[in-house]
Structure formats: C-alpha cells, structure tokens
Amino acid sequence: MTNIKKITTPLTDEVVKGLKAGDQVSISGVIYTARDAAHKLLTEAIQAGEELPVDFNNQIIYYAGPTPAKPGKVIGSCGPTTSGRMDAYSPLMMEQGLKGMIGKGPRSKEVVEAMIANHVVYFAAIGGAAALIADSVKEAEVVAFDELGPEAIRRLVVEDYPCIVAIDSEGHNLYELGVQQYKIVD
Amino acid sequence: MREITVEQITEAVKRMSIEAACDLPEDVEKLLKEAVATEESQFGKYSLEKIVKNVELARAEHAPMCQDTGIVIVFAEVGQDARIVGGSLNDAINEGVRQGYQEGYLRKSVVRDPVLDRKNTGDNTPAVIYTELVPGDKIKIQVLPKGAGSENMGALKMLKPAEGLEGVKDFIIKAVTQAGGNPCPPVIVGVGIGGTMDKSTLLAKKALARQAGQPHPNPKYQALEEELLVEINKLGIGPQGFGGKVTALAVHIETYPTHIATMPVSVCLNCHAARHKEAIL
Numbered sequence: 320m321t322n323i324k325k326i327t328t329p330l331t332d333e334v335v336k337g338l339k340a341g342d343q344v345s346i347s348g349v350i351y352t353a354r355d356a357a358h359k360l361l362t363e364a365i366q367a368g369e370e371l372p373v374d375f376n377n378q379i380i381y382y383a384g385p386t387p388a389k390p391g392k393v394i395g396s397c398g399p400t401t402s403g404r405m406d407a408y409s410p411l412m413m414e415q416g417l418k419g420m421i422g423k424g425p426r427s428k429e430v431v432e433a434m435i436a437n438h439v440v441y442f443a444a445i446g447g448a449a450a451l452i453a454d455s456v457k458e459a460e461v462v463a464f465d466e467l468g469p470e471a472i473r474r475l476v477v478e479d480y481p482c483i484v485a486i487d488s489e490g491h492n493l494y495e496l497g498v499q500q501y502k503i504v505d
Numbered sequence: 506m507r508e509i510t511v512e513q514i515t516e517a518v519k520r521m522s523i524e525a526a527c528d529l530p531e532d533v534e535k536l537l538k539e540a541v542a543t544e545e546s547q548f549g550k551y552s553l554e555k556i557v558k559n560v561e562l563a564r565a566e567h568a569p570m571c572q573d574t575g576i577v578i579v580f581a582e583v584g585q586d587a588r589i590v591g592g593s594l595n596d597a598i599n600e601g602v603r604q605g606y607q608e609g610y611l612r613k614s615v616v617r618d619p620v621l622d623r624k625n626t627g628d629n630t631p632a633v634i635y636t637e638l639v640p641g642d643k644i645k646i647q648v649l650p651k652g653a654g655s656e657n658m659g660a661l662k663m664l665k666p667a668e669g670l671e672g673v674k675d676f677i678i679k680a681v682t683q684a685g686g687n688p689c690p691p692v693i694v695g696v697g698i699g700g701t702m703d704k705s706t707l708l709a710k711k712a713l714a715r716q717a718g719q720p721h722p723n724p725k726y727q728a729l730e731e732e733l734l735v736e737i738n739k740l741g742i743g744p745q746g747f748g749g750k751v752t753a754l755a756v757h758i759e760t761y762p763t764h765i766a767t768m769p770v771s772v773c774l775n776c777h778a779a780r781h782k783e784a785i786l
Contacts, residue, residue, distance in 0.1 A: 341548070356623065386569050386612040395610055396569040401654040401687050423654075424687040424746055445552050445745060446654065446689040447778045448559040450568040468625045469572075469612050483548060483747070493548070494686055497748020501546055502741030 325479075329377035330418035335440045340491035342484040344442060349476055350379040350421065354400055356470040357463070358408035365411055372463035373472060376416030379442075383421075384469035385459070386449075394459040394475070398449030399423040402441070406430050413437040421482055425494040435490045443485035443493070455480040506588040507642035509786050511597035514589070514644070518601025518632075521648040521782035522577060523609035526569040529560045532717040533693075533779045536754040540691055540744070549749025553691075556744070556777055571778045574611040575650030577602050577632040580714060584641035595634055598646075603628040614653070635707065647714050647783040655692060655776040658684035661706055664768040673698060673770050674733065680772040681737050681753065686746015689776035691754045693717055694737065697771040700761035709773035712757035714781055721758055730756045744777075754779075 326334055328348030338344065351373055353361065364371055382402050386395030402422030409420065410433035418439055423446035426434075434441060444452060458476035465471050485493045537560065541553045563570035579598050583589075589597070606613055606629040615630065616623040639645075660680040664672045677696055684692070697708025720727040733756045743749020754777070763769065 384572060384612065384614075386572050386574060387610045389568075389610050395612070396563070396572045398572050400573065401657070403687055404657075423689065425685055443745065443747070445555045445559075447571045447776055448555045449572040450563040450566060450570055451555060451559040453568070468627070469614065470625075483551075485747075493748070494746050497546060497548060497743060498685075498741045498746070499748070500741065501549075501743055501748045501750060503739035505739070 328379055330379065331377065332438050335418055335438050335488050338440050338484045338487055340484050340487045340493045340496065344484060345479040345481055346379070346442070347478050347480070349474060350381045350480070351375070351462070352381045352383045352385070352473040352475060354382050354384050354470050355404055356467045357472050358405050358412070360464055362408050362411055365415065371415070375412060377418050379419035379421060380412065380417060381421040381475065385453070385473070388459070394453055394456045396449035397453045397456055399444040399446055402426055409433065413439050426486060431486060431490050431492065434486060434488060438488045440484060440488050441486040442482040444482045452480070506586055508588050508590050509644055511589060511591040511593070513786050514594065514597035514646070515601040515604065517646055517784045517786060518579065518598050518648060519605040519608070521646070521784060522602055522605030522611065522650065525648055525650050525780040525782045526574045526609060526611050527567050528564050529570060529778065530717070530781060533754070533777070534560055536717055537691070537777060540751040540754060544744065544749050544751045546743050546747065546749035548745070548747035549743040549751065552744040552747060553751070569611055571652060571776070572612055573614060573652035573654060574606070575652045575780070576615055577629065578649040578651050578710065579632050579634045580647040580711065581634065581636045582639045582645040583636060584643045585638050586642035587644055594636065598632055598634055599630040602630050602632050644786045645783065646786065647781065649714055649781050652776055652778065655688035655774045658688040659709070659771070659773045661702065661769070661771045663702060664770055666766070666768050668768065673768070674736070676770050677733055677772055678736055678740070681774070682740055684774055685742055688774045689778070690742055690746060691744055691751045691777050693775040693779045694733070694753050694756045695773040695775065696756065696758040697773070698758065698760045698769070699763040700769060701763070702769055704761055705769035705771040706773070708759035708761060709771035712759045713773060713775045713779065715757050717779055718755040726758050726760065730758050
C-alpha cells in the first residue's frame with residue numbers, strides 16, 4: 320500500500336473514473352458531513368422542490384457526526400458512521416450531482432447501481448479510528464441544520480484525509496472481493 | 506446499613522463515562538494487538554494497525570477513540586444491605602452521564618422519542634439502566650457506552666428445542682454473517698441463550714461486560730465459545746469488512762434455564778472499541 324492516490328475536491332468524472340476498488344487515497348479540500356437526520360431533511364427538501372442549503376454538485380458527503388471540539392481544537396473525534404443507513408437516501412443525492420461518499424461498511428445493490436449510473440465513488444474510512452482521523456480536519460463549520468447538533472451539516476476542510484476506495488464507479492466492490500478471498504469453506 | 510450517597514454514584518458514573526470513551530481497556534487492546542499479528546489481508550492489517558494507533562492516540566490526548574460515544578448502558582448490582590442516600594439511584598446515574606458527556610466533550614447521541622419525535626435530548630440521557638438486588642452492602646456499577654453501528658446488528662430468534670445445538674450455532678453464525686462489515690469488526694460477539702425472549706437479549710448484552718476473551722466457567726460452553734470463534738473467523742469478513750482472518754476477537758456466551766418448550770438465542774455485537782468500565786462503591 321505504498322501508492323497513495325492524492326485527490327482534491329470538488330471531484331471530476333475523470334478523477335472518479337481513475338479510482339479503483341482497493342486504491343488507497345488521500346483527500347484534500349472541502350467535504351460535507353451529513354448523516355441520518357440531515358439526509359432525511361435534504362430528501363424532504365428535494366421532494367418539495369426547495370433549494371438545498373449546500374450545492375452538492377461534484378462534492379463529497381462524509382457520513383459523520385463528530386464529538387464536540389475541545390477548546391483550541393478544530394473538531395472532536397470524527398470517524399465515519401455506518402453508510403448502510405443512508406442507502407435509502409443516496410441515489411437521490413447522486414441525482415443532485417454528488418460524486419463521492421465517505422463512510423464505513425457495505426452499500427445496497429440500489430446504491431451501487433446508482434453509483435454506476437452517475438459515476439460516483441464510495442470511500443471507506445476506518446470506523447472507530449476517530450481520534451486519528453480528526454488530525455486531517457483543518458477547518459470545520461456548521462453550514463446547515465444547526466438544530467441537529469452532532470447531525471448538523473458541517474463544511475470540513477481536510478488535508479490528506481486517509482481512506483480506501485471501497486466501491487468504484489464501475490461497481491467493483493472491495494467488501495465482496497475481500498470477503499470472497501478470505502472465506503474458508505470446510 | 507452502609508450508606509452510599511448519590512454524589513458518590515454520580516461521580517463514579519461521570520468518571521467512567523469519560524474514561525470509557527477515551528481509554529480502551531487493556532483486555533481489548535491486547536486482543537487487537539494479537540489480531541495485528543494474525544491478520545494476513547492487506548487491508549485488514551492496515552485497518553488493525555490504524556485502530557491500535559488510534560487507541561494509543563485517544564488515551565494520550567484524552568480524546569474519544571470513536572465519535573460514537575454511545576448510549577450508556579449501566580448494570581448496577583445493589584447490595585441489599587446498602588442504603589442510597591440523598592436521592593434516587595436512576596437520577597444519580599443520569600446526572601453522572603449528563604456531567605460526563607458535557608465535561609468530557611463526548612457526543613450526545615440520544616433522542617427523546619424513538620419514532621415520533623427524534624429530537625436530541627442534548628445531554629446523552631437517559632441511560633439504559635439495569636438494576637439487580639444482590640447480597641452485601643456495596644454497589645457495583647458497570648458502564649458500557651454502546652455505539653449504534655454494532656447495536657443495530659443485534660439479532661434474536663426463538664428456536665425450537667428440536668433445533669438443538671446445531672440450530673444455536675447456525676443462528677449465531679448467520680447473525681455475524683448478516684452483520685458483515687457494518688458493526689466495525691473485529692467484533693466481540695455476545696450471546697445469550699435461554700430464559701425468555703427478553704432475558705436472552707439481556708444476557709447477550711451482559712456477556713459484553715465480561716473481560717474480553719475471558720472464557721465461560723463451564724468447560725462445555727468454553728469449548729463452544731472457542732469453536733464459534735474459529736467458525737466466525739472463517740467467514741472472511743475481516744477487519745472493517747475488507748476481507749481477512751480476524752472477524753471477531755472473542756465470543757462470550759451467557760446462559761439461563763428456560764421453559765420446556767423454548768430455546769431463545771440472542772446475539773449482541775460489540776465493535777472493536779469495546780468500551781467497558783466498572784467501579785465498586
């Protein structure tokens with residue numbers, strides 16, 4: 320794992336297409352946190368034809384709800400949450416131009432199909448390595464749904480945020496490939 | 506009667522809430538370090554190395570190892586000769602959670618209603634409190650902050666007695682398989698067998714309060730724990746679900762007598778950040 324691909328946001332189709340399942344990546348630039356409650360509100364706004372508080376075109380959503388920042392710190396511990404809970408909302412977000420998602424754990428068939436159709440990449444970060452991950456967050460600011468507390472949408476500026484391409488835009492899936500490789504059938 | 510004040514209880518819960526979030530117990534850390542050596546998969550090993558590094562960083566900086574600092578589960582064993590003075594036990598525990606989550610900069614992750622009004626209570630209360638009356642004049646308090654990523658992968662089945670040991674094993678393996686990479690493996694698998702529907706789930710949760718890897722006192726159940734651990738680690742799920750040899754760090758089984766017509770089995774998974782603290786007052 321010596322070849323780390325460095326990418327910056329916003330993403331382009333070319334960059335997304337160049338990323339393959341199993342690539343180790345470091346992300347720099349702006350990413351947006353959103354998790355369960357924020358996705359619910361975003362979906363309701365889209366369905367009502369309202370303007371979204373953030374333009375997600377070519378952006379990355381990070382499924383995360385950080386701990387409060389201690390004095391002098393930019394952010395608290397800030398690891399990924401389980402992505403599967405956002406599966407119901409993700410295809411609609413991709414239709415809004417979303418190009419990348421960061422989380423942990425496998426995604427549904429519907430999400431992978433929408434990723435292929437919309438040229439989107441899914442990155443996995445290490446769940447539970449939240450203190451370590453916080454080091455790559457350089458700025459953090461709530462930009463929507465402040466009332467949701469830890470679930471508010473935050474605009475993060477990250478530098479060399481480490482993750483792995485778990486599912487690429489062609490549907491190659493590290494969760495399936497890796498498990499197949501190590502499954503032992505007696 | 507020996508007196509224990511609500512302030513003592515609050516202080517203990519507060520301290521343990523913060524310590525649990527930032528300082529992984531040695532028993533779990535030891536199993537994680539062993540897993541680094543055992544794991545062969547590239548991404549599995551990478552994940553475990555990061556996880557161990559994160560444990561060390563969190564401890565050094567007094568930072569939560571995971572942003573999901575959980576809903577607090579408290580097992581309180583109250584000696585029947587102890588007298589709690591100054592207020593109620595539940596209020597004292599919740600005040601400890603409130604203060605711990607505020608002063609420790611921990612995430613508040615509890616909503617006041619599960620369906621109709623999912624508004625954050627803002628102080629991580631209420632805790633989920635189980636109180637048991639036991640002999641003696643002390644109070645033992647165990648604090649388990651439980652993340653939802655792993656909690657969501659729990660499972661319960663009311664097996665028929667005819668399904669026997671094979672049925673029990675199949676169900677546990679199936680539960681871990683279906684959980685896949687979601688509960689932040691490597692996991693600790695808590696299993697509760699027997700009692701009633703509710704009792705088996707409580708046993709599965711209580712199994713997670715055990716020192717990680719400590720075997721069941723009954724050699725037959727110890728052998729079953731060992732067998733299940735081997736079988737689970739053949740599933741190939743691996744750390745974080747990326748594929749690998751270490752899907753679980755330990756299997757803990759707890760049992761209880763049950764009705765002639767039933768055989769309840771519950772599985773409660775804990776993520777690798779298997780936080781647990783205890784104090785005796």
